Amino acid sequence: MVKRYTRPQMGEIWSDLSKFRFWLEVEKAICRAWHKLGKIPAQALEKIEKTYVDEEVLRRIEEYEKVYNHDVLAFVSAIGDQIRGYTQYFHMGITSSDIVDTALALQIREALRLILQDVDLVLEELKRLSLEHKHTLMMGRTHGMHAEPITLGLKFLVWYDEMKRNRQRLLEALDNISYGKIAGAVGTYSNLDPMVEKLALEELGLKPEPASTQIVHRDRHAQVVFSLAICATSLEKFATEIRHLQRTEVGEVEEPFREGQRGSSAMPHKKNPIHAERICGLARVIRSNLTASLENVVLWHERDISHSSAERVILPDSFIALDYILNLFLSILKGLKVNKDRMLKNMDLSFGLYASSKILTLLMEKGIDRDIAYQLVQRCAMRSYREEIPFRQSLMEDTEVSKYLTQEEIEKAIDPKSFLKHLDYIYDKVFGGDKDGSDV
Known part of the structure; x- marks a missing residue:
């Protein structure tokens, strides 16, 4: 991932220095583990314990790799330079994937924990906004058209609930990737005591792959990338909504635009939703990586390395990009400008037609055949559209409708607040019955 979109902590996790x-x-x-089993003497282990990887060791690994064309052997030789006389005890009885795959689980685990921290911050902010704007009235839209009134808080509540599901998927991926293998060339422990795997993985906080080959199976990694991809897709969904609501013709919300920021090289008046657009763009990159991760599951026999080169790209890039857009989305939420007056003004653009469903239901409750009731309401709605008059006026002036509904009933149905009488019920479902959401 390019430096522009790499946050320091996540970038460090995926650096070559961290990998080694x-x-x-x-x-x-x-x-x-070998020492506990009596295969490595204390003096040798003491020497091995003092080994390290710094920039100089990294340089040595790179020099060895130019000769070997094998990064694990280059690493083993560079560490071997620090334990001369004891190299026979280092990397004993194991294969490259024992190290690479087990270490990759540790690396992914650390990266997932950082992503989960990001998600928790986004959840906290969405909860705050959902409560702050619980009663901020706005128009709900379907197909890009006015539908029925909602509140801005309800929109944030929907996003909050979706991010909770993303969090759960990430936790499940974290559990499923927390497996290692130290079982030799094809997973048969041919040069190992299985206790080495048991003892080493226990120390590392990992579980042993129940039936490994030369590798930890890549369906585990595909689940990780899937959880990243669907989380990124949720962020793209939210960012797309912000982009739509910021359009000149809508103007209901705006992403932050800081002092001194410029929106266009040619048009000084521009305030573009560039951060929301950036989230959408990077989400596509993360999602596209899922295809390669799924294809990595399919390998020849007990293993080939067709997955390896792809993973060196898609795993760091997916984590780094998601870490970036989670924090970018958080900054948008914290600085989001809400134009309540514009929301109310936009509601009037459809002349109160959002109440058509309520009028339809009222007429049906009066015993009118549904199809006839639908035709009556549609006739009044089309007149309201055509003549650009309030829907209530069209209804009240319709002789057929007035036979069944009083002016008071029509006015009550037109009131946007009547659509939100069950708002508390929805919040209770999400926040577990605690209206202020403090238990979340």
Whole structure:
């Protein structure tokens, strides 16, 4: 991922320096296990425990790899330079994937935990906004057209509930990726005592792959990328809504526009939803990586490396991009400008036609055949559209409608607040019965 979209903490997790440090962490855990089983003497383990990876060691790994064309062997040799006389005890009885896949689980686990922190911050802000704007009236839209009144808080509540599901998916992916394998070339422990795997993975906080081959199976990694991709897609959904609501013709919300910011090189008046658009663009990148991750599940026999090159791109990029757009979305939410007056003004653009469903229901409750009632309401609605007059006026002036509905009944149905009488019920479903949401 390009530096422009890389936040420092997530970028560090996916750096080469961190990768080799994760590898060394796994190697040391294996050596400790061998020591407990009496295969590595205390003096050798003491020397191994002092090994490290810094910029100089990283340079040495790169030099060895130019010769070997094999990064794990390059790493082993660079660490071997620090334990001369004891190299026979390092990387003993294991294969490259024992280190790479187990360390990758640690790396992904750390990255997922950071993503979950990001998600929790977004959830907290969505909860705050849903409560702050619980009664901020606005028009609900379907197919881009006026439908029935909602509140801005309800929109944020919907997003909050969706992000809770994303959080759950991420937690499930975290559990499913927390597996390692230290079982040798094809998973048969041919040069290992299975206790090495058990002891080392316990120390690392991982579970053993029940039936590994040379690798930890890639359906686990695909689930991780899926959870990232669907979370990114949710963010794109939310950002797209903000983009629509910021359009000149709508103007109900605006993403932050800081002092000194410029929107266009040619048009000084422009305040474009560039951050919401950026979220949409990067979400597409994350989502596209899911295809490669699914294809990585299919490997030849006990393993080939067709997945390896793809993972070196899609895993860091997906995590880094999602970390970035989660925090970008959070900054949008915190600085979002809400134009309540414009929301009310926009409601009047459809002359009160949002009440057509209520009028239809009222007529049906009076015992009128549904199809006849529909025709009556539609006739009044089309007149309101055509003549640009209030829907209530069209209804009250219709001789057929007036036979069944009083002016008071029509006025009550037109009141937008009448559409929101069950708002508390919806909030209670999401917040577990605590109206202020404090239990979330």
